[in-house]
Amino acid sequence: MHADVMAPPRAASLELRASMSFDEWSGVGRRIARIASGSAWALGEWLLFGERRFGARYRSAIEATDLDYQTLRNYAWVARNVDAPRRRDELSFQHHAEVASLPAPEQDLWLHRAVMHGWSRNELRRRMRADRAADRAVPATVVRVEVSSDVAERWRRAAEAADQELREWVRAVTTAAADATLH
Template sequence: MWQRLGQQLHRITNSSCWWLGDWLLYGEDTYPGRYREAVARTALDYQTLRNYAWVARAFELSRRRDNLSFQHHAEVAALSVTEQDMWLTRAVEFGWSRGKLRDMLRAHRNAGKQIEAGREVVDVRVTIASERHQRWKRAAEQAGMQLHDWIARRLDEAAR
């Protein structure tokens, strides 16, 4: 019973971020003159409330994932809708915590920066068995990476 209560409190806390964000968005549109005063009365940090509103604006109700935290959504809120959905789907499929999702996003961005840094790019082709391809593809997905990025990372690690 005590553990169930803790789970319930966690769900309420997570939901309250969405509720506050939605409340702020509604207030911006409906009560523009009284909005700042209402925000001041919440006793919460202004920037925290702005973040709640920003995330709520990025995810209409139908796109919010009940099985992921508000913080998961905050991690991907700056991305395009397509990218948001892709990363949230991965987080659900692989059971990623918010921290793991953040790490996967960082790894993905860093892999792209290496190519963008003006380095010469060479196309390498490898012929492998289908089952090996599937195994590598699953491993790349679990790491939150494109297959080619995952292969390049593994080869770089082996070459060190």
């Protein structure tokens, strides 16, 4: 952050230049939000490392952070369930928390849509709920695709690697490809 816009940050306050413009003020807010989102990722990764490396002893280090245990567990849960290569810098940690319970290809699909359309976390949540409701309300159309046995086996291995049923994996991957092509 720029020294001409704000004083050096302190743990419990933020001093901003009284004469700053709206654009400068907005920029400071965006930078703070990015730092906050990055901090959530860092704390989640830190906790996962501590669990793996130090076992039960990591709890004493958690107490040193003065953060709520459940908050830290949530950070770790999102970090565990959304692999680093899948994360989108353009989106907040909270966007990723919305998709963390989904299989990997569906995470990609929804994160891609959120980036493409500039959705807020709340809009992403709304769209995901609407999609689930539509899936329940509309009868499915069966589409048959003939592929070689080599291709079918490759798809099965990919679905297994994504810990998904083949049908769900194909649905998520083809939907993501259609979205990318149409946008």
